[in-house]
Amino acid sequence: MSKKNSTSACHFDVIIIGSGPGGEGAAMGLTKAGFRVAVVEKEETVGGGCTHWGTIPSKALRHTVSRIIEFNQSPIYTNDSRYLHSTFSAILSHAQSVISKQTRMRQGFYDRNSCSILHGKARFSGPNEVEIITKDGNVEKFTADKFVISTGSHPYQPKDVDFKHPRIYDSDSILSLKHDPQHVIVYGAGVIGVEYASIFRGLGIKVDLINTRNRLLSFLDNEISDSLSYHFWNSGVLIRNDEIYSKIEGTDDGVILHLESGKKMKADCLLFANGRSGNTAYLNLKAAGLKADARGQIKVNDNYCTEVEHIYAVGDVIGYPSLASAAYDQGRIVAQAITEGKAQGRLIDHIPTGIYTIPEISSVGKTEQELTADKIPYEVGRAQFKHLARAQIAGMDVGSLKILFHRETKEILGIHCFGERAAEIIHIGQAIFEQKGEGNTLDYFINTTFNYPTMAEAYRVAALNGLNRLF
Numbered sequence: 163m164s165k166k167n168s169t170s171a172c173h174f175d176v177i178i179i180g181s182g183p184g185g186e187g188a189a190m191g192l193t194k195a196g197f198r199v200a201v202v203e204k205e206e207t208v209g210g211g212c213t214h215w216g217t218i219p220s221k222a223l224r225h226t227v228s229r230i231i232e233f234n235q236s237p238i239y240t241n242d243s244r245y246l247h248s249t250f251s252a253i254l255s256h257a258q259s260v261i262s263k264q265t266r267m268r269q270g271f272y273d274r275n276s277c278s279i280l281h282g283k284a285r286f287s288g289p290n291e292v293e294i295i296t297k298d299g300n301v302e303k304f305t306a307d308k309f310v311i312s313t314g315s316h317p318y319q320p321k322d323v324d325f326k327h328p329r330i331y332d333s334d335s336i337l338s339l340k341h342d343p344q345h346v347i348v349y350g351a352g353v354i355g356v357e358y359a360s361i362f363r364g365l366g367i368k369v370d371l372i373n374t375r376n377r378l379l380s381f382l383d384n385e386i387s388d389s390l391s392y393h394f395w396n397s398g399v400l401i402r403n404d405e406i407y408s409k410i411e412g413t414d415d416g417v418i419l420h421l422e423s424g425k426k427m428k429a430d431c432l433l434f435a436n437g438r439s440g441n442t443a444y445l446n447l448k449a450a451g452l453k454a455d456a457r458g459q460i461k462v463n464d465n466y467c468t469e470v471e472h473i474y475a476v477g478d479v480i481g482y483p484s485l486a487s488a489a490y491d492q493g494r495i496v497a498q499a500i501t502e503g504k505a506q507g508r509l510i511d512h513i514p515t516g517i518y519t520i521p522e523i524s525s526v527g528k529t530e531q532e533l534t535a536d537k538i539p540y541e542v543g544r545a546q547f548k549h550l551a552r553a554q555i556a557g558m559d560v561g562s563l564k565i566l567f568h569r570e571t572k573e574i575l576g577i578h579c580f581g582e583r584a585a586e587i588i589h590i591g592q593a594i595f596e597q598k599g600e601g602n603t604l605d606y607f608i609n610t611t612f613n614y615p616t617m618a619e620a621y622r623v624a625a626l627n628g629l630n631r632l633f
Contacts, residue, residue, distance in 0.1 A: 174200045176500065177292060177306040179284045179445070182210020183486045184477030185312035186268060187493025193275040195501040200278040200304065202294055207265040208272065208279065211314040211478075212486045215334040218264055220357060222257035223250075224518050227364035228582070231520065236557055249342040250365060257337070280304065286450040289470065308472045310496055311460060312489070313445065315478035318437035327412035329431040333358070336433050343367060343430035347419050349407060350436030351378055353517050356390065358433055360520040363399050370427055372419070373403045374436065379517070382578075383529035385564065389580045390519060393560065410434075440479040457481070464508070465499040466492055474499070483513050514592050516585040521561055524588035526595055527576030528566060539569040543604070543628020547581045550623070551615035558582045563620040565591070565604065565628055572604040583617055590618055604628060 175197040178185045185201055186208075192199045205214065212218065226248070233246045272279055282294035282302070291305045317332035319325050325332060331339065333354045344367060348359045351373035359371045371394065378387050378394075378401065394401055402425075409420040410432060417432040440458030447453055447460075451470045454460050460468055460475040467474050474496045477489035491509055499505040517523040533540045547553040547561040561581015567574050577591035594606050607625035612618050 172302075172304050174198050174278070174304065174306045176200075176308045176310065177202065177284075177304060178310040178312060179292070180210055180312035180314055180441075180477070180479075181208040181268070181272075181279070182212050182312055182314050182477060182489065184314075184489035184493040185210065185310065186271065187490040188310045188312065188474075188476065188496045189277050189493070190271060190275060191494050191497025192500060193277045195497065197501070200280050200306075201272065202280045202282065202284040202292070204281070204283045206281065208268050209261070209265045210312075211316070211334075212489075213261060213264045213268070215337060217486050218261055219254075219257040219337055220333075220354075220361075221518050222260040223253055223361050224357065224520065226253040226256050227361050228520050231364050232557065248365065250339055250362070250367075251342060253365075254337065254339075283444060285444055285446040286452075287446070289450050290472070308500055309450075309474070310493070311442075311445070311468075311473065311475040311479055312477045312493065313441035313479050315438040315440050315458070315484070317435070318439050319434070323410050323434060324412055325434070327417075329415075329417050330410065330412055331431060331433050333433070333435050339431070341430070345416075345429040346370075347372065347417065347427060347429040347432045349410075349419070349432060349434050350374065351401070352435065352437070353379070355433075355435040356394075356519050357517065358435060359394070359399055360518075363394075363397055364520050368429075369399045370429065371399055371401045372405050372407070372421075373401060374406055376404050378403075379523075382515070382523065383525060383564070383576070384531055386523055386525065386578050386580050389562070390523060393521070438478065438484070440481075442479060465505045466496045467499065483509075485513065488513055510596065512592075512595065514585075514588050516588070518585065521558075521580065521582045522584035523580050524584040525576070525578040526588055526592045527574070529576060529578070530566060533566060533575060538575065540566050540575055541569050541628055541631050542566055543624040543626070543631070545620040545623035545627065547617075547620070550617065550620055552617050552619065553581075555615060556582075558617075563587065563591075563624050565607075565621070565624045567604045567628060569632065574602050574604065579620075587617055587620065590621060 176192050176199050178201045181201050181203040189201050230246050282296040284292045284294050287293045294302045346362045347370045348355050349372045351371050359369050363369045378391050406422045408422045411418040416430045418428045442454040442458045459481045462475050462480050466476050476492035478484045495505045495507050512526050514526040543565040545563045548559040564578045566576040574595050579587050604625045607621040
Protein backbone atom coordinates (compact mmCIF):
# COMPACT_ATOMS: atom_id res chain seq x y z
CA MET A 163 0.00 0.00 0.00
CA SER A 164 1.54 3.29 -1.03
CA LYS A 165 1.56 6.14 1.47
CA LYS A 166 -0.03 9.40 0.44
CA ASN A 167 0.97 12.87 1.60
CA SER A 168 0.81 13.52 5.33
CA THR A 169 -1.42 16.17 6.80
CA SER A 170 -0.10 18.76 9.24
CA ALA A 171 0.07 17.55 12.82
CA CYS A 172 -2.90 18.11 15.15
CA HIS A 173 -2.25 18.38 18.90
CA PHE A 174 -4.06 16.68 21.82
CA ASP A 175 -3.44 16.65 25.54
CA VAL A 176 -3.41 12.84 25.54
CA ILE A 177 -3.41 10.28 22.72
CA ILE A 178 -4.49 6.76 23.66
CA ILE A 179 -3.49 3.95 21.30
CA GLY A 180 -6.13 1.22 21.46
CA SER A 181 -9.83 1.33 22.38
CA GLY A 182 -10.02 -1.85 24.47
CA PRO A 183 -10.95 -1.82 28.18
CA GLY A 184 -7.68 -0.15 29.24
CA GLY A 185 -7.92 2.57 26.63
CA GLU A 186 -11.58 3.16 27.39
CA GLY A 187 -10.93 3.44 31.15
CA ALA A 188 -8.20 6.01 30.57
CA ALA A 189 -10.23 7.95 28.01
CA MET A 190 -13.31 8.24 30.21
CA GLY A 191 -11.30 9.43 33.21
CA LEU A 192 -9.32 11.97 31.20
CA THR A 193 -12.23 13.46 29.20
CA LYS A 194 -14.29 13.88 32.37
CA ALA A 195 -11.32 15.79 33.83
CA GLY A 196 -11.42 18.20 30.90
CA PHE A 197 -8.50 16.90 28.86
CA ARG A 198 -8.56 16.94 25.06
CA VAL A 199 -8.24 13.25 24.25
CA ALA A 200 -7.96 11.18 21.07
CA VAL A 201 -8.20 7.38 20.89
CA VAL A 202 -6.54 5.59 17.97
CA GLU A 203 -8.29 2.40 16.82
CA LYS A 204 -7.06 0.31 13.88
CA GLU A 205 -10.43 -1.40 13.38
CA GLU A 206 -13.59 0.19 12.00
CA THR A 207 -15.34 -0.06 15.36
CA VAL A 208 -14.18 0.43 18.95
CA GLY A 209 -13.84 -2.20 21.66
CA GLY A 210 -10.47 -3.78 20.98
CA GLY A 211 -9.61 -7.46 21.03
CA CYS A 212 -11.72 -8.01 24.16
CA THR A 213 -14.91 -7.14 22.29
CA HIS A 214 -14.12 -8.48 18.82
CA TRP A 215 -12.05 -11.66 19.30
CA GLY A 216 -11.60 -12.43 22.99
CA THR A 217 -13.82 -12.13 26.03
CA ILE A 218 -17.16 -11.18 24.48
CA PRO A 219 -17.39 -13.65 21.57
CA SER A 220 -15.96 -16.62 23.49
CA LYS A 221 -18.29 -16.05 26.45
CA ALA A 222 -21.27 -15.58 24.12
CA LEU A 223 -20.40 -18.90 22.47
CA ARG A 224 -20.00 -20.55 25.85
CA HIS A 225 -23.37 -19.27 27.07
CA THR A 226 -25.21 -20.66 24.06
CA VAL A 227 -23.51 -24.05 24.35
CA SER A 228 -24.20 -24.29 28.10
CA ARG A 229 -27.89 -23.59 27.48
CA ILE A 230 -27.97 -26.37 24.87
CA ILE A 231 -26.41 -28.75 27.41
CA GLU A 232 -28.88 -27.63 30.07
CA PHE A 233 -31.80 -28.31 27.71
CA ASN A 234 -30.54 -31.74 26.71
CA GLN A 235 -29.84 -32.81 30.30
CA SER A 236 -33.19 -31.66 31.68
CA PRO A 237 -35.55 -34.58 32.42
CA ILE A 238 -38.47 -32.34 31.45
CA TYR A 239 -37.35 -32.31 27.82
CA THR A 240 -35.42 -35.55 27.44
CA ASN A 241 -38.48 -37.55 28.48
CA ASP A 242 -40.15 -36.16 25.38
CA SER A 243 -37.37 -37.62 23.20
CA ARG A 244 -36.32 -34.17 22.01
CA TYR A 245 -32.64 -33.39 21.54
CA LEU A 246 -31.32 -29.92 20.75
CA HIS A 247 -28.28 -29.72 18.49
CA SER A 248 -26.37 -26.87 16.91
CA THR A 249 -23.04 -26.26 15.20
CA PHE A 250 -20.15 -23.93 15.97
CA SER A 251 -20.79 -21.88 12.84
CA ALA A 252 -24.49 -21.52 13.66
CA ILE A 253 -24.00 -20.21 17.20
CA LEU A 254 -21.42 -17.69 16.01
CA SER A 255 -24.34 -15.52 14.88
CA HIS A 256 -25.31 -14.97 18.51
CA ALA A 257 -21.76 -13.88 19.32
CA GLN A 258 -21.82 -11.39 16.43
CA SER A 259 -25.05 -9.81 17.69
CA VAL A 260 -23.51 -9.31 21.14
CA ILE A 261 -20.38 -7.76 19.59
CA SER A 262 -22.54 -5.31 17.64
CA LYS A 263 -24.42 -4.27 20.78
CA GLN A 264 -21.17 -3.80 22.69
CA THR A 265 -19.49 -1.70 20.00
CA ARG A 266 -22.53 0.59 19.64
CA MET A 267 -22.69 1.07 23.39
CA ARG A 268 -18.98 1.84 23.70
CA GLN A 269 -19.02 4.21 20.74
CA GLY A 270 -21.75 6.06 22.63
CA PHE A 271 -19.43 6.48 25.62
CA TYR A 272 -16.82 8.21 23.45
CA ASP A 273 -19.42 10.37 21.68
CA ARG A 274 -21.04 11.58 24.90
CA ASN A 275 -17.67 12.49 26.39
CA SER A 276 -16.44 14.32 23.26
CA CYS A 277 -13.51 11.96 22.79
CA SER A 278 -12.06 11.93 19.27
CA ILE A 279 -11.69 8.54 17.55
CA LEU A 280 -8.88 8.30 15.00
CA HIS A 281 -9.16 5.20 12.83
CA GLY A 282 -5.92 3.68 11.55
CA LYS A 283 -2.69 2.03 12.66
CA ALA A 284 -0.53 4.19 14.91
CA ARG A 285 3.26 4.23 15.20
CA PHE A 286 5.55 6.64 16.98
CA SER A 287 7.50 9.03 14.78
CA GLY A 288 9.03 10.84 17.75
CA PRO A 289 8.74 11.07 21.55
CA ASN A 290 5.63 13.27 21.28
CA GLU A 291 4.34 12.38 17.83
CA VAL A 292 2.53 9.50 16.18
CA GLU A 293 1.66 8.92 12.57
CA ILE A 294 -1.55 7.12 11.74
CA ILE A 295 -1.86 5.13 8.54
CA THR A 296 -5.51 5.02 7.52
CA LYS A 297 -7.14 2.23 5.53
CA ASP A 298 -6.88 4.19 2.28
CA GLY A 299 -3.14 4.75 2.78
CA ASN A 300 -3.15 8.33 4.06
CA VAL A 301 -0.59 9.20 6.70
CA GLU A 302 -1.81 11.63 9.34
CA LYS A 303 0.44 13.02 12.07
CA PHE A 304 -0.65 13.93 15.59
CA THR A 305 1.21 15.23 18.60
CA ALA A 306 0.37 15.04 22.30
CA ASP A 307 1.75 15.93 25.69
CA LYS A 308 1.17 12.40 26.96
CA PHE A 309 0.41 8.96 25.51
CA VAL A 310 -1.26 5.80 26.79
CA ILE A 311 -0.44 2.51 25.05
CA SER A 312 -3.34 0.08 25.28
CA THR A 313 -2.79 -2.07 22.21
CA GLY A 314 -3.62 -5.43 23.79
CA SER A 315 -2.19 -8.75 22.66
CA HIS A 316 -2.47 -11.35 19.92
CA PRO A 317 -2.22 -15.15 19.85
CA TYR A 318 1.34 -16.46 19.78
CA GLN A 319 2.12 -17.96 16.37
CA PRO A 320 5.28 -20.06 16.09
CA LYS A 321 6.99 -19.66 12.73
CA ASP A 322 6.94 -23.40 12.01
CA VAL A 323 3.14 -23.57 12.07
CA ASP A 324 1.23 -22.66 8.90
CA PHE A 325 -1.61 -20.51 10.20
CA LYS A 326 -2.67 -19.76 6.62
CA HIS A 327 -3.79 -23.36 6.24
CA PRO A 328 -7.63 -23.52 6.24
CA ARG A 329 -7.70 -26.13 9.03
CA ILE A 330 -5.21 -24.52 11.44
CA TYR A 331 -6.57 -21.76 13.68
CA ASP A 332 -5.57 -19.54 16.57
CA SER A 333 -7.96 -18.10 19.17
CA ASP A 334 -8.74 -15.11 16.91
CA SER A 335 -9.21 -16.89 13.59
CA ILE A 336 -11.29 -19.68 15.15
CA LEU A 337 -14.17 -17.19 15.08
CA SER A 338 -14.14 -17.47 11.30
CA LEU A 339 -14.62 -21.26 11.38
CA LYS A 340 -17.12 -22.10 8.65
CA HIS A 341 -17.09 -25.89 8.39
CA ASP A 342 -18.48 -28.11 11.15
CA PRO A 343 -15.70 -30.37 12.46
CA GLN A 344 -16.34 -33.75 14.01
CA HIS A 345 -12.95 -33.84 15.74
CA VAL A 346 -10.84 -30.93 17.04
CA ILE A 347 -7.36 -30.86 18.53
CA VAL A 348 -6.82 -28.00 20.99
CA TYR A 349 -3.09 -27.40 21.47
CA GLY A 350 -2.49 -25.55 24.71
CA ALA A 351 -4.44 -26.09 27.92
CA GLY A 352 -4.31 -22.61 29.39
CA VAL A 353 -7.43 -20.59 30.11
CA ILE A 354 -8.30 -20.06 26.42
CA GLY A 355 -7.60 -23.67 25.52
CA VAL A 356 -9.77 -25.21 28.22
CA GLU A 357 -12.61 -22.77 27.51
CA TYR A 358 -12.71 -23.70 23.83
CA ALA A 359 -12.33 -27.40 24.67
CA SER A 360 -15.52 -27.03 26.75
CA ILE A 361 -17.34 -25.25 23.93
CA PHE A 362 -16.44 -27.84 21.29
CA ARG A 363 -17.19 -30.80 23.53
CA GLY A 364 -20.51 -29.24 24.53
CA LEU A 365 -21.46 -29.32 20.84
CA GLY A 366 -20.75 -33.04 20.73
CA ILE A 367 -17.42 -32.64 18.91
CA LYS A 368 -14.60 -35.05 19.74
CA VAL A 369 -11.82 -33.10 21.49
CA ASP A 370 -8.16 -33.90 22.13
CA LEU A 371 -6.67 -31.36 24.58
CA ILE A 372 -2.88 -31.17 24.46
CA ASN A 373 -1.38 -29.82 27.66
CA THR A 374 2.30 -28.85 27.63
CA ARG A 375 2.37 -29.06 31.45
CA ASN A 376 1.77 -31.89 33.92
CA ARG A 377 -1.67 -30.75 35.11
CA LEU A 378 -4.47 -28.48 33.95
CA LEU A 379 -4.26 -24.83 35.06
CA SER A 380 -1.56 -25.46 37.65
CA PHE A 381 -2.05 -21.99 39.17
CA LEU A 382 -5.42 -23.14 40.54
CA ASP A 383 -6.02 -24.93 43.81
CA ASN A 384 -5.17 -28.59 43.11
CA GLU A 385 -8.64 -29.79 44.07
CA ILE A 386 -10.26 -27.42 41.55
CA SER A 387 -7.78 -28.39 38.84
CA ASP A 388 -8.52 -32.06 39.53
CA SER A 389 -12.27 -31.37 39.38
CA LEU A 390 -11.89 -29.85 35.93
CA SER A 391 -9.74 -32.78 34.76
CA TYR A 392 -12.30 -35.28 36.02
CA HIS A 393 -15.20 -33.38 34.46
CA PHE A 394 -13.39 -33.26 31.12
CA TRP A 395 -12.63 -36.97 31.35
CA ASN A 396 -16.23 -37.73 32.29
CA SER A 397 -17.56 -35.70 29.35
CA GLY A 398 -15.23 -37.33 26.83
CA VAL A 399 -12.40 -34.81 26.43
CA LEU A 400 -9.09 -36.66 26.02
CA ILE A 401 -6.34 -34.79 27.90
CA ARG A 402 -2.71 -35.46 27.02
CA ASN A 403 -0.40 -33.93 29.63
CA ASP A 404 3.32 -33.15 29.27
CA GLU A 405 3.22 -33.17 25.48
CA ILE A 406 4.94 -30.80 23.03
CA TYR A 407 4.47 -30.75 19.29
CA SER A 408 7.31 -31.52 16.92
CA LYS A 409 5.35 -30.83 13.76
CA ILE A 410 1.87 -29.65 12.78
CA GLU A 411 0.99 -30.90 9.32
CA GLY A 412 -1.97 -29.51 7.39
CA THR A 413 -3.66 -31.88 4.94
CA ASP A 414 -6.45 -31.50 2.40
CA ASP A 415 -9.11 -32.61 4.88
CA GLY A 416 -7.59 -31.88 8.28
CA VAL A 417 -4.49 -31.70 10.43
CA ILE A 418 -1.95 -34.26 11.66
CA LEU A 419 -0.25 -33.41 14.96
CA HIS A 420 3.17 -34.96 15.58
CA LEU A 421 4.29 -34.95 19.22
CA GLU A 422 7.84 -35.15 20.55
CA SER A 423 6.82 -38.29 22.45
CA GLY A 424 6.32 -40.04 19.12
CA LYS A 425 2.52 -39.92 19.17
CA LYS A 426 0.54 -38.82 16.13
CA MET A 427 -3.10 -37.83 15.89
CA LYS A 428 -5.36 -36.56 13.16
CA ALA A 429 -8.38 -34.28 13.39
CA ASP A 430 -10.59 -32.13 11.17
CA CYS A 431 -8.91 -28.97 12.50
CA LEU A 432 -6.52 -27.70 15.14
CA LEU A 433 -6.84 -24.73 17.48
CA PHE A 434 -3.42 -23.46 18.58
CA ALA A 435 -3.95 -21.72 21.93
CA ASN A 436 -0.55 -21.69 23.56
CA GLY A 437 0.21 -18.17 24.73
CA ARG A 438 -0.18 -14.54 23.67
CA SER A 439 2.19 -11.68 22.82
CA GLY A 440 1.84 -7.92 23.25
CA ASN A 441 0.85 -5.85 20.21
CA THR A 442 3.95 -3.66 20.05
CA ALA A 443 5.79 -4.72 16.88
CA TYR A 444 4.18 -2.02 14.71
CA LEU A 445 4.43 0.83 17.22
CA ASN A 446 8.04 1.80 16.40
CA LEU A 447 8.73 2.13 20.12
CA LYS A 448 12.36 3.04 19.46
CA ALA A 449 11.28 6.43 18.10
CA ALA A 450 9.69 7.16 21.48
CA GLY A 451 12.66 5.89 23.47
CA LEU A 452 10.98 2.65 24.48
CA LYS A 453 11.51 -1.05 23.92
CA ALA A 454 9.44 -4.19 24.50
CA ASP A 455 10.64 -7.53 25.85
CA ALA A 456 10.71 -10.82 23.94
CA ARG A 457 6.96 -11.26 24.54
CA GLY A 458 6.16 -7.81 23.16
CA GLN A 459 5.37 -6.45 26.62
CA ILE A 460 6.28 -3.04 28.06
CA LYS A 461 7.67 -2.45 31.55
CA VAL A 462 5.78 0.03 33.77
CA ASN A 463 5.91 1.31 37.37
CA ASP A 464 3.13 1.47 39.99
CA ASN A 465 1.52 4.40 38.13
CA TYR A 466 1.70 2.41 34.84
CA CYS A 467 4.28 4.88 33.57
CA THR A 468 6.91 3.49 31.22
CA GLU A 469 10.61 4.35 31.18
CA VAL A 470 9.61 7.50 29.27
CA GLU A 471 7.87 9.76 31.78
CA HIS A 472 5.09 11.02 29.50
CA ILE A 473 4.13 7.59 28.10
CA TYR A 474 1.95 5.10 30.00
CA ALA A 475 0.86 1.55 29.20
CA VAL A 476 -2.02 -0.62 30.44
CA GLY A 477 -3.74 -3.95 29.76
CA ASP A 478 -2.38 -7.07 28.08
CA VAL A 479 0.56 -5.12 26.65
CA ILE A 480 2.11 -4.97 30.15
CA GLY A 481 1.41 -8.61 31.02
CA TYR A 482 -0.12 -9.92 34.25
CA PRO A 483 -2.98 -10.05 35.12
CA SER A 484 -4.14 -9.74 31.46
CA LEU A 485 -7.80 -9.40 32.37
CA ALA A 486 -10.33 -7.07 30.75
CA SER A 487 -11.66 -5.95 34.14
CA ALA A 488 -8.16 -5.22 35.44
CA ALA A 489 -7.24 -3.35 32.24
CA TYR A 490 -10.20 -0.99 32.66
CA ASP A 491 -9.13 -0.27 36.25
CA GLN A 492 -5.55 0.27 35.10
CA GLY A 493 -6.84 2.84 32.60
CA ARG A 494 -8.71 4.66 35.36
CA ILE A 495 -5.57 4.67 37.50
CA VAL A 496 -3.54 6.15 34.63
CA ALA A 497 -6.15 8.88 34.25
CA GLN A 498 -5.61 9.72 37.94
CA ALA A 499 -1.84 9.71 37.50
CA ILE A 500 -2.05 12.13 34.57
CA THR A 501 -4.64 14.48 36.09
CA GLU A 502 -3.27 14.52 39.66
CA GLY A 503 0.41 13.77 39.12
CA LYS A 504 0.15 10.51 41.05
CA ALA A 505 -2.46 7.75 41.12
CA GLN A 506 -4.45 7.43 44.33
CA GLY A 507 -6.00 4.09 43.44
CA ARG A 508 -4.44 0.72 42.69
CA LEU A 509 -5.56 -2.75 41.74
CA ILE A 510 -6.75 -4.87 44.63
CA ASP A 511 -4.24 -7.38 45.97
CA HIS A 512 -6.39 -10.41 45.29
CA ILE A 513 -7.93 -10.25 41.82
CA PRO A 514 -10.54 -13.00 41.33
CA THR A 515 -9.90 -15.61 38.68
CA GLY A 516 -12.79 -16.31 36.31
CA ILE A 517 -12.47 -19.22 33.87
CA TYR A 518 -15.47 -19.83 31.62
CA THR A 519 -15.26 -23.54 31.12
CA ILE A 520 -18.45 -25.60 31.30
CA PRO A 521 -18.99 -25.48 34.25
CA GLU A 522 -17.18 -22.32 35.35
CA ILE A 523 -14.23 -21.93 37.70
CA SER A 524 -13.57 -18.94 39.91
CA SER A 525 -11.32 -18.31 42.89
CA VAL A 526 -9.80 -15.60 45.04
CA GLY A 527 -7.03 -15.71 47.61
CA LYS A 528 -4.63 -18.49 48.54
CA THR A 529 -4.70 -22.10 47.41
CA GLU A 530 -4.22 -25.08 49.72
CA GLN A 531 -0.76 -25.74 48.34
CA GLU A 532 0.31 -22.11 48.94
CA LEU A 533 -0.95 -22.17 52.54
CA THR A 534 0.79 -25.48 53.18
CA ALA A 535 4.07 -24.15 51.76
CA ASP A 536 3.76 -21.04 53.96
CA LYS A 537 3.04 -23.22 57.03
CA ILE A 538 -0.22 -21.40 57.77
CA PRO A 539 -2.61 -23.47 59.94
CA TYR A 540 -5.77 -23.53 57.86
CA GLU A 541 -8.97 -25.50 57.73
CA VAL A 542 -11.41 -26.23 54.89
CA GLY A 543 -15.16 -25.78 54.64
CA ARG A 544 -16.99 -27.31 51.67
CA ALA A 545 -20.44 -27.15 50.16
CA GLN A 546 -21.43 -29.56 47.37
CA PHE A 547 -23.85 -28.03 44.87
CA LYS A 548 -25.81 -31.29 44.72
CA HIS A 549 -26.92 -30.66 48.32
CA LEU A 550 -28.31 -27.15 47.62
CA ALA A 551 -32.02 -26.79 46.91
CA ARG A 552 -31.47 -24.10 44.27
CA ALA A 553 -28.94 -26.27 42.43
CA GLN A 554 -31.32 -29.23 42.53
CA ILE A 555 -34.14 -27.09 41.14
CA ALA A 556 -31.92 -25.77 38.34
CA GLY A 557 -30.33 -29.14 37.63
CA MET A 558 -26.85 -27.76 38.46
CA ASP A 559 -25.65 -30.69 40.55
CA VAL A 560 -22.02 -30.54 39.38
CA GLY A 561 -19.81 -28.30 41.45
CA SER A 562 -18.74 -27.16 44.88
CA LEU A 563 -17.62 -24.17 46.94
CA LYS A 564 -14.56 -24.36 49.16
CA ILE A 565 -13.58 -21.85 51.84
CA LEU A 566 -10.06 -21.88 53.30
CA PHE A 567 -9.76 -20.16 56.69
CA HIS A 568 -7.28 -19.77 59.55
CA ARG A 569 -7.86 -22.36 62.29
CA GLU A 570 -7.34 -19.91 65.14
CA THR A 571 -8.72 -16.58 63.93
CA LYS A 572 -11.20 -17.98 61.37
CA GLU A 573 -9.89 -15.35 58.92
CA ILE A 574 -10.83 -16.21 55.34
CA LEU A 575 -7.70 -17.07 53.36
CA GLY A 576 -9.08 -18.29 50.05
CA ILE A 577 -12.31 -19.15 48.25
CA HIS A 578 -12.55 -21.58 45.35
CA CYS A 579 -15.62 -22.45 43.33
CA PHE A 580 -16.24 -24.99 40.57
CA GLY A 581 -19.66 -25.10 38.99
CA GLU A 582 -22.21 -23.17 36.95
CA ARG A 583 -22.32 -19.44 37.84
CA ALA A 584 -19.02 -19.74 39.75
CA ALA A 585 -17.78 -16.42 38.34
CA GLU A 586 -20.85 -14.73 39.87
CA ILE A 587 -20.90 -16.69 43.13
CA ILE A 588 -17.27 -15.82 43.93
CA HIS A 589 -18.02 -12.11 44.32
CA ILE A 590 -20.07 -12.68 47.48
CA GLY A 591 -17.04 -14.22 49.15
CA GLN A 592 -14.69 -11.68 47.61
CA ALA A 593 -16.62 -8.81 49.21
CA ILE A 594 -16.08 -10.33 52.67
CA PHE A 595 -12.54 -11.48 51.89
CA GLU A 596 -11.51 -7.88 51.13
CA GLN A 597 -12.76 -6.60 54.51
CA LYS A 598 -10.19 -5.88 57.19
CA GLY A 599 -10.02 -7.20 60.73
CA GLU A 600 -13.02 -8.99 62.20
CA GLY A 601 -15.09 -8.30 59.09
CA ASN A 602 -13.16 -11.00 57.22
CA THR A 603 -13.98 -14.16 59.15
CA LEU A 604 -16.01 -17.31 58.76
CA ASP A 605 -18.50 -15.91 61.29
CA TYR A 606 -20.03 -13.60 58.69
CA PHE A 607 -21.30 -16.52 56.63
CA ILE A 608 -22.48 -18.40 59.70
CA ASN A 609 -24.42 -15.48 61.19
CA THR A 610 -25.88 -14.09 57.95
CA THR A 611 -29.36 -15.11 56.80
CA PHE A 612 -29.30 -15.94 53.09
CA ASN A 613 -32.26 -16.01 50.76
CA TYR A 614 -33.56 -19.55 50.34
CA PRO A 615 -33.23 -21.24 47.96
CA THR A 616 -30.15 -19.60 46.40
CA MET A 617 -26.69 -20.62 45.26
CA ALA A 618 -25.35 -18.03 47.73
CA GLU A 619 -26.46 -20.35 50.51
CA ALA A 620 -23.39 -22.44 49.64
CA TYR A 621 -21.35 -20.00 51.76
CA ARG A 622 -23.36 -20.80 54.90
CA VAL A 623 -23.19 -24.54 54.23
CA ALA A 624 -19.42 -24.39 53.63
CA ALA A 625 -18.84 -22.20 56.70
CA LEU A 626 -20.76 -24.59 58.97
CA ASN A 627 -18.91 -27.54 57.45
CA GLY A 628 -15.60 -25.83 58.21
CA LEU A 629 -16.65 -24.90 61.73
CA ASN A 630 -17.43 -28.55 62.43
CA ARG A 631 -13.82 -29.42 61.60
CA LEU A 632 -12.43 -27.29 64.41
CA PHE A 633 -11.68 -28.79 67.80
